[in-house]
Amino acid sequence: MKVKKVVLAYSGGLDTSIILRWLQEEYDCEVVTFTADLGQGGEVEPARAKAKAMGLPDENIYIEDVREEFVRDFVFPMFRANTIYEGEYLLGTSIARPLISKRLVEIAAETGADAISHGATGKGNDQVRFELNAYALNPAIQVIAPWREWDLNSRISLLAYAEKHDIPIEMKRGKESPFSMDANLLHISYEGGPLEDPWVGPPNEMWRWTKSPEMAPNEATFIELTYRHGDIVAIDGVEMSPAEVLTALNIVGGENGIGRLDIVENRFVGMKSRGAYETPGGTIMLKAHRAIESITLDREMAHLKDEMMPKYAKMIYNGFWFAPERLMMQQAIDYSQQYVNGDVYLKLYKGNVDVLGRRSEDTLFNQKIVTFEDDEGAYDQSDADGFIKLNALRLRTLASRLEGLD
Numbered sequence: 001m002k003v004k005k006v007v008l009a010y011s012g013g014l015d016t017s018i019i020l021r022w023l024q025e026e027y028d029c030e031v032v033t034f035t036a037d038l039g040q041g042g043e044v045e046p047a048r049a050k051a052k053a054m055g056l057p058d059e060n061i062y063i064e065d066v067r068e069e070f071v072r073d074f075v076f077p078m079f080r081a082n083t084i085y086e087g088e089y090l091l092g093t094s095i096a097r098p099l100i101s102k103r104l105v106e107i108a109a110e111t112g113a114d115a116i117s118h119g120a121t122g123k124g125n126d127q128v129r130f131e132l133n134a135y136a137l138n139p140a141i142q143v144i145a146p147w148r149e150w151d152l153n154s155r156i157s158l159l160a161y162a163e164k165h166d167i168p169i170e171m172k173r174g175k176e177s178p179f180s181m182d183a184n185l186l187h188i189s190y191e192g193g194p195l196e197d198p199w200v201g202p203p204n205e206m207w208r209w210t211k212s213p214e215m216a217p218n219e220a221t222f223i224e225l226t227y228r229h230g231d232i233v234a235i236d237g238v239e240m241s242p243a244e245v246l247t248a249l250n251i252v253g254g255e256n257g258i259g260r261l262d263i264v265e266n267r268f269v270g271m272k273s274r275g276a277y278e279t280p281g282g283t284i285m286l287k288a289h290r291a292i293e294s295i296t297l298d299r300e301m302a303h304l305k306d307e308m309m310p311k312y313a314k315m316i317y318n319g320f321w322f323a324p325e326r327l328m329m330q331q332a333i334d335y336s337q338q339y340v341n342g343d344v345y346l347k348l349y350k351g352n353v354d355v356l357g358r359r360s361e362d363t364l365f366n367q368k369i370v371t372f373e374d375d376e377g378a379y380d381q382s383d384a385d386g387f388i389k390l391n392a393l394r395l396r397t398l399a400s401r402l403e404g405l406d
Helices: 014-025 047-053 067-080 094-112 128-139 157-165 242-255 282-296 299-318 323-335 381-400
Strands: 005-009 032-036 062-065 115-117 140-146 178-184 188-191 223-227 231-235 260-265 274-276 342-349 351-359
Touching: 005 094, 014 032, 014 157, 032 047, 032 094, 047 062, 062 094, 062 140, 067 094, 067 282, 067 323, 094 115, 094 128, 094 299, 128 140, 128 299, 223 242, 223 282, 231 242, 242 282, 260 323, 282 299, 282 342, 282 351, 299 323
Parallel strands: 005 032, 005 115, 032 062, 115 140
Antiparallel strands: 178 188, 188 274, 223 231, 223 342, 260 274, 342 351
């Protein structure tokens, strides 16, 4: 199929600038760039000048601040499920990919493009996430993945291509980071370099968002989070938008040494990968959300959510955000959150998040029933006798057979 126009996920860095020129050369097509401000830090606007330097007109350059949409429509729904992958990973990279895919497909429709392109390599998860989410939204879209097509498989070959095609190369002062990093408002990830050896610990100078717990303040920080239908809507009584909430929690969490993680995870493509992550705000959110659910969710609803969560996490990690099973599961998760309202009081101290209190007008915690003092008839303890005997019936029957007493 002849490609006339392609929308490229464009960071403005060397790799995507090379991809931009490569698409023009190899496919002889018009290129539209999309640069998303996901809260990764730094300016995204310089990508406009870089794209223009590559010959693109203003109407072919899309730069958008999607931070509110990212947190509101992707991060918050995910945290309503208390989502973690393989017991630890808070899915910071995974949850950003469906939003980028969504905008690539939408811009393709707006501009009449027949293809989209990305800079993910053929070894990683991101290629799968970008493409599965794109196909779920537009089954007819064509996807161009240069890393699976070209022979520019080394830094030297990329630089040689840039020189040959007059692609500007920024010469950064100082020592270049050995890590491959990806950041958005939820987290920053580190891969490669010394992290490729799972026995070697991350160097302390690698971390950018968080203080080490040892260097965090000696005085604890106390915060109060207000929830409405499972989402944080205020911090210390101050109403905030979703992106403002996560930004504020990142700052206070990072200052208190919260959110560092070093794991080996199982990629969807089949290999194990070692990565380090900083997710200060997300770490606080997970702890606090479970706390407010502990007094507002029915027991069986809470247990069912916990059973569903690993499947839900796996779908996000593998790139199935727009798949029908994830959408179906989200309906159930959101239904569970209608009474998840109230406040959680937290202590942040040297890498730890401690829940000090939780309260809600929709609480299911009945102090009259659980008290060790006189419950004034709220609970008849003799009822437990029949309850225990009925639940023990099958166990006693089995034990009798094993002992040959039946």
